[in-house]
Amino acid sequence: MASHELPLAGSYDDLLVALSIVIAILASYAALDLARRVTAAQGRARILWLTGGATAMGFGIWSMHYIGMLAFRLPVPVQYDWPTVLLSLVAAILASAIALFVVSRHKMGVIRAFLGSTLMGSGIAAMHYIGMAAMRLPAMCHYSLALVTLSVVLAIVISLVALFLTFYFRGETTAWSWRKILSALVMGAAIPVMHYSGMAAASFTASPSEHQDLSHAVNVSSLSAAGIVIVAVMVLGLVPLASLTFDSLSTTRQLAARYFLSLGVISVLTILGTLLVQRQGRESQSDARVVNISGRQRMLSQAIAKDALLVAHSRDTAERQRLVEDLRSLDTLWHQSHSGLNRGDPELGVPGMNSPEIRRMFVVLEPDYDAISRATQEMITKVSKENEPADVSGEVSAILAHEGPYLKAMNAIVFEYESEATTRASGENRLYFGLLLFVLGVLLLQGLLVLRPALTRIQQGISQLELAKQALYRKATFLELLQAVAVAANEAPSVETALQFTLDRICKHTGWPVGHVYFVAKKTRTELISSTLWHLDDAPKFAAFRQVTRETPLPIGRGLPGRVAENAKPLWIPDINEDTNFPRRSAAFDLGVKGAFGFPVLAQGEVVAVLEFFSNKIEKPDDELLTVMANVSAQLGQVIERTGAQQELARKVEDLARSNADLELFAYVASHDLQEPLRMVASYTQLLARRYQGKLGAEADEFIGFAVDGATRMQQLIQDLLSYSRLTTRAKKHSFTSAEAACRSALENLRESVKSSNALVSVEPLPTVLGDATQLTQLFQNLVGNAIKYRNERRPEIRVAAKPNGNEWTFSVQDNGIGIEPQYSERIFQMFQRLHTRGEYSGTGIGLAICKKIVENHGGKIWVESQPGHGTTFLFTIPWPERTEI
């Protein structure tokens, strides 16, 4: 037949184009990740990563290319020579290997980059054109050299860009960094550009397909297309998945990642399945049409035969013309359908993609077809040309002769078409079911890998929480117990009350029926005395036990309490029947007592009491209870120590009071009884002086004078000593006193001496202090008195003032008297120390010692600052009262 030299216009299936771009992006992303892996790996691992990565990436690139090719629809059937296809895959893998190798080196210099990109670009171009070469179709492929060159250059340039991006971002460790994603997008967009420019370089013109080697040609159905997409997605998807499990994500994140991944896989599969179903629909539509049309061929041929016969037998010209017209239209349709079935016809809606078997059948059919066709044509020409009935018998017989074999062959073809369609449909059904099963499998896997671990973790979490809650509850109850005991211990008026409370509380808390306290004998410290402190849930029942306890002497080391006291540690007996050192065992056994437990109460490191408890069940040691008991015993120990200390304190206070009373009595007696003989001496010597003055001689007078003088002084000294001692024994409790009032009072007492010395005394505002009014008066009296006494020829000017200083008041008594030399500033405060003779200034020298004692009683200090000849300032401090004193 006529060979058509028509250019074949190709079209692109948008969906597949989109898919190819998606695969390209995935492949780029995987490339980036792989680059990081390879760079990071060493030795054998590196080689493993390199080969595996190259395979995955190569497959990705190749599948992108392939889907792109499948997206390209031509009016003629296209098949692929699978060995060549495999070769293109190899080319893709090699190109990837080169790329990964280059980017995983330490440095990527310009030269290396260019070399690498050239190799890689050439590899990719090679893959592309080898892939094109694998096409088997009834068409000639022409390549525009300019576009081919452009596509190769583009391949090299894009490879260069890809290498750079991959090299510089290979360090990105985060799985979803925007840099990586951006690079993936860029590369993912660029690679299809390269591919489609390569496709644009090719143009097809129709030509018979016999020239090509079809021995290995296969149809690439939607089935395979779907398969390629799935595998590509999964392979590329594995790369980040591999990273995900190696990265040290938390378990929760890993689970979530797995979950989302499986969701992703399922959605991809679902989309693919839907696409598949759509495709299947379209394909079955086209299959149906093919079967239809091929079926119609039979009918048409029969109609042609019939018409031919009719023409032959018809004498009516009009009828013959009509028949011929009919024949013509039939023949045209028949012809069109035949060529459509073989080469495809968009008008008829047949793709023209025939399997080898069908082609073979058509070849068999061809002679008959040609014969019929020729005969028909001749007949048409003859009849339409001549008006009179022509002799078409030859043609008719030719037609009839070939009709039979034609029909038979066509039947076979129709049958073949049908069975192929059915096989395809069932194959696709199988694939569909396979896909469904796969989805189910993924769901199941997800259930195993995600749900179950997650549920297990949740369950574990809950059980842990449960345990924690229980532990917390136990701790809370123990704390409560401890707190109650602590409060009781603090508030209890006596040790016994605290102990009884503790017994009751512990028994209530543990549910044990019997509790009891033993005291360590204070005097001997070698045995335990049973106290009357018991806690009995059932008093009558345990009365016998009480009795036995009272009657059983327990030296230290014997029995439960004995051992506890000996070791100063708690003791737990799960079952007393198993215990050898338990004297009261028989009595306890009769009452059904099984478990026993005792703990010591320590005061100042020594065991003073032992608490014991009994239970009617065999009890396992409870560590928490033991810890709480240790705390309880500490509290009780503190109570005992405290009461002991309080008693000690009361005793000491009593002793002090007694001692003070004794001292006071002594002082009183001393003054009183010493005074009397003194008076005798003084009075009679004076009487002597009066009566016998001048009669005994000057010497006698002198002697008498000294005697009297001595006695008088002695009395004064005794008075001074007495008032000094009274500062302590008569010390009153300090209260808020006005220092100013005390000073005024002192001045009142000194009225006479102030008047007689014509002293000018100025008192500045003085504060209120915490102290003893009497003593403060004495203090001021002594100081001001001294100031007046130790005056010089000037008029005495005395100034009393007070100044706040931190947390105390500093008082000052300043005069303009004779002053004190610095080396004596300590000595003057000592008892009976004087710096002048009695003749110069009167006094016993007790005044300042009394001042010092008073100041010390008030918690202060006293000192002197003086300039001999100019004056003296006595300074003393009285602290502000502490909060606790108020």
Add this chain to the structure above:
Amino acid sequence: MSSRTIEILLVEDNPGDVRLTLEAFKEGRVLNNFTVMSDGVEALAYLRRQGQYANAVQPDLILLDLNLPKKDGREVLAEIKVDERLMKIPVVVLTTSAAEEDIARAYSRHANCYITKPVDLNQFLNVVHSIESFWLTLVKLPPQ
């Protein structure tokens, strides 16, 4: 100024002190007759005219020391001042003690006054003269 002799009871255990007091009063102007008791029991017996003191003269003034053997001056004071017949007799506590409690207690037992014996002789003589001028001259003693 009274012409009659004033009876004074001196309750004092120290003979030295007794002598001193007597000497001091000798230098005075008022005629007085001293009876000396040296312990509290005797003093009370005398006042109550018991035993050998059946014919005792009731004194017009009592000079009482606090520290006495057997019965303390404080007790004597207490007993005097609750006795119907004796309570009107003025009691001058004349003692060495200057202790506040002694003073307070004496007055609370209704002592008429409290004088501390000074050590100095001159002062003592002045005290005695003061007693004389006040109690024996100025003051109207209760009638017998």
